[in-house]
Amino acid sequence: MTRYNAFYAQSGGVSSVINASACGVIETCRKHSDKIGTLYAGRNGIIGALTENLIDVGEESDESIAALRHTPGGAFGSCRYKLKDIDTHRVQYERLIEVFQAHNIRYFFYNGGGDSADTCLKVSQLSERMGYPLQAIHVPKTIDNDLPLTDCSPGFGSVAKYIATSVREAALDVLSMCATSTKVFVMEAMGRHAGWIAASGALGGGEGSAPPHMVLFPEIAFDRRRVMRKVDETVKQYGYCVIVVSEGVRYEDGTFLADAGNTDAFGHRQLGGVAPTLAGMIKQDLGYKYHWSVPDYLQRSARHLASKVDVEQAYAVGVRAVECAIEGKNAVMPAIRRDNQSPFEWSIFDAPLSEVANQEKFMPEDYIREDGFGITQACRDYLEPLIQGEDEPPYVNGLPDYAQLKLVGVPQKLAPFSL
Amino acid sequence: MTRYNAFYAQSGGVSSVINASACGVIETCRKHSDKIGTLYAGRNGIIGALTENLIDVGEESDESIAALRHTPGGAFGSCRYKLKDIDTHRVQYERLIEVFQAHNIRYFFYNGGGDSADTCLKVSQLSERMGYPLQAIHVPKTIDNDLPLTDCSPGFGSVAKYIATSVREAALDVLSMCATSTKVFVMEAMGRHAGWIAASGALGGGEGSAPPHMVLFPEIAFDRRRVMRKVDETVKQYGYCVIVVSEGVRYEDGTFLADAGNTDAFGHRQLGGVAPTLAGMIKQDLGYKYHWSVPDYLQRSARHLASKVDVEQAYAVGVRAVECAIEGKNAVMPAIRRDNQSPFEWSIFDAPLSEVANQEKFMPEDYIREDGFGITQACRDYLEPLIQGEDEPPYVNGLPDYAQLKLVGVPQKLAPFSL
The missing domain is CATH 3.40.50.450 (Rossmann fold)
Structure with a gap:
């Protein structure tokens, strides 16, 4: 040869x-x-x-x-x-x-x-x-895990582990403080049009009281009233609410949450970030003290x-x-x-x-819980081996x-x- | 007894x-x-x-x-x-x-x-x-490391290690992409009025080309023109610029960068974050594509x-x-x-x-480099043992x-x- x-x-x-x-x-x-x-x-x-x-x-x-x-x-x-x-x-x-x-x-x-x-x-x-x-x-x-044919895309499992670990850690912080301080914590996950990375945030928790209490997927149209109701219920029931939100979350009409036409005092488009946008809505609608995190590149280089x-x-x-x-x-x-x-x-x-x-490989419909705020057991079964x-x-x-x-x-x- | x-x-x-x-x-x-x-x-x-x-x-x-x-x-x-x-x-x-x-x-x-x-x-x-x-x-x-008498405050060393590690990792990401994509990366560090945590970001790099290229301290009044000139020089010299900015950075008159009177389209105060604020200025003044990260609670719970x-x-x-x-x-x-x-x-x-x-224990003056954008050897000598x-x-x-x-x-x- x-x-x-x-x-x-x-x-x-x-x-x-x-x-x-x-x-x-x-x-x-x-x-x-x-x-x-x-x-x-x-x-x-x-x-x-x-x-x-x-x-x-x-x-x-x-x-x-x-x-x-x-x-x-x-x-x-x-x-x-x-x-x-x-x-x-x-x-x-x-x-x-x-x-x-x-x-x-x-x-x-x-x-x-x-x-x-x-x-x-x-x-x-x-x-x-x-x-x-x-x-x-x-x-x-x-990291977006959206390649077809392959069970997963190399790069995704490590981001999933980072997001799941980080939300578990930060949730312990919020739980400690919620009696007199921060009640809502919003963490933003990458992933563009596919909710794979946001979904992996749920691995750190489980059903019921274990955070994250909510995951917001790009696959589910954002309904402000429904989301706020769930946040409010969660804070009232557990004392705090931890949310993982995908950067790709959109309204029913397709516009991105982080690009909802807001401009700052100088007339510039609002500086990105779904997490601060959502946190601001929560403050406005419910009055809860919040913190938010946008790890950005940290998640894909960790x-x-x-x-x-x-x-x-x-x-x-x-x-x-x-x-x-x-x-x-x-x-x-x-x-x-x-x-x-x-x-x-x-x-x-x-x-x-x-x-x-x-x-593009999208999340199967049966991977998202019926209420749209979490993952199903099928999704958990798929994700868990990838972060081992x-x-x-x-x-x-x-x-x-x-x-x-x-x-x-x-x-x-x-x-x-x-x- | x-x-x-x-x-x-x-x-x-x-x-x-x-x-x-x-x-x-x-x-x-x-x-x-x-x-x-x-x-x-x-x-x-x-x-x-x-x-x-x-x-x-x-x-x-x-x-x-x-x-x-x-x-x-x-x-x-x-x-x-x-x-x-x-x-x-x-x-x-x-x-x-x-x-x-x-x-x-x-x-x-x-x-x-x-x-x-x-x-x-x-x-x-x-x-x-x-x-x-x-x-x-x-x-x-x-984590703020501002207690007097003690050499350091328990909690600080771990945040310092997190920030130094994260900026080193993210900088490798930015370096990979800067030829055709992101040229400036801004990461926000906690620490309120003291620059200790931001300073620790510099441990991941060194002098010259090693990122982070700039650290912005609350102890140094923010001078937009000087900062922009340094960012521009850095991008022109190395192809990219990585910045660690303290959440407590202020203008000469004492107002915080992240609270500079900006309001969104609804008339609300701009949603926090020094990093997105600074990134927006860089885009506006220099036109460089940017990414920003606000780890927030992640840094103190990692x-x-x-x-x-x-x-x-x-x-x-x-x-x-x-x-x-x-x-x-x-x-x-x-x-x-x-x-x-x-x-x-x-x-x-x-x-x-x-x-x-x-x-409150503040950073000694001789811990900040003369140009105000980095740490001195004395600061490095102080910080390094704490992340071991x-x-x-x-x-x-x-x-x-x-x-x-x-x-x-x-x-x-x-x-x-x-x-």
Whole structure:
């Protein structure tokens, strides 16, 4: 077998375990150095390929690569950049071929979510449509958990663990104070159009008195009167109310809660945040003292609290991606299959990329409780295995010790290209 | 020695290690059961004493008490309630004596910050001023780190570790994305009038390129033009800018940034948050895409990320408080003395409560860098030992397993008392 070089890049919003997938890809490439030559990483995703900004991964030590497994963020830089259609923007694809050819690259690993899968699918067509022999493998990643076919998306389990842990901890704080101080606590969860992350907040509690007492999903239209009634009932019954609200919560007419036309004194749109918006409504309608929290990026970078299952799955899809390449596959995505619920067992299978790209997986209706304010047992059964196990990073001087790569650039061979 | 009963209560905003102090108090009382009879806890701080809402700590198993050491929040309930002056509000103090007498209580342990130290000091005067033989010992706690005499306040070290870790993690996320997306990240830290917690954010970075690139202190008047210039320079130099901002940041004239007279479309005061306010200014003045985070209660309840040094100190002040009582002391507070910097060594001494109550410890001027946007080496030397070591709680089913006490109420002997 002739040796060809490989390209790896990270795309879209990063997570606390996307580097664990990178680690899986890189370590497996190194194991198969008889088949895969140099591995290049794209600086800032596909942009690195288009602009010939390549990083020589071979310059990184085995220790640095191993440390990627416990390092959050995207070590090679990520991007929000979608390739246009191959028919209308042929020049982009010709450029990709030019760069790949110049560096003898025939394996393409792209690590991202739904939008990135679309980019990967387009690149996978280079061989059939444009005659350049390339195999493109997608490595799944998204905290939003909205990729189809796969049981879950690497990155999600760790956010779920962070949200469930954080709400459990903060709820103990609020419970301590509610007699004379804060009565309502609102915590905002990421997840855009899908309620997966908000739902995971419910893992920290249970039925009845255990907080969070309410979860607000993007899938359920926001009805201010109903929500306020439930908040009021909860405070009256338990003395306090803890709420997890998804950033994507909307009114019946589709407008986002956090973008309800409010402007500040200078005429600017109100500064984001569903949590402060909802907390303000509660103060206005019910008069309760509140606190709110918007963890934002903290939730998707909290590698110190990663789910061990999530880290293992993220690594495994990286490993399998390289194996797929060696087996001659193209346009596939290693995906996770849930083989057994209890004890939890899972395996990896190769999903066709054409069925993954541009598809969103929404929460099944029967995962949301009938009253719309919590999760069902079916949802709990689905979520719980994904947050199992801890995988603490090493600590130095009291802080997590994260990988710092050298990121040595590869000398450019081609003329510059503007995006 | 005749056996008398004891009273313990938690006061003010709670922390992730105040229960570790409770654990120290309770375990030490149990060790000295020849001298201390029943230990009662006040439900919701001093309010529990005034309303005769006592919890029989004896009903809790040794295992539950041991688990308090790793449980955040205030297990017995806390309060924001300050006793009035003994001369003008004699009836409150007579009520306290009535309750203590009814339950044979002669030891009073109060676990809180500066305001609570004032309450404890007032209670300590019961014996001298009103003839009731009581010993009052204050157990220090406050995340704000503003108690005098003690090297640090139990609770602070763990928040410092949380903030430093979180900003390091989130900064890796922002660095990954800054080529095509978020360029500025603003994270808000608690701490009211003192910049201690914001300062600890700088531990995650260093000089030059290592984030956070800027820390904004309440001690330094906010100068919008200077701040914007620094943000702009930082983005131009490093591609991104990570900022830790204290909730207490103010303009030259003393008004808080987060309360600058802005109102929303309904005429309400702008919903809090220095971070979104500052992020909005950056967008307005410089046009950079931003994200912001307000962890709020998450930072002071994140027991999963506690500092081992902090937990040990919190426990030790609880232990020493009981020893003080047995030694016949009154109106003291076990405080922490830094005996050696490297290796870090500390011990406990008994500080006079009169010198603690109602005093605030501010950051020394030479802890803030000359440009006002970072910390000095002296500050780093002070802070670093306080975040050392990890002390993870046990995990069950993927989540921290926190103590759940029975909180059995003691039958009331007296007529009700209204606050």
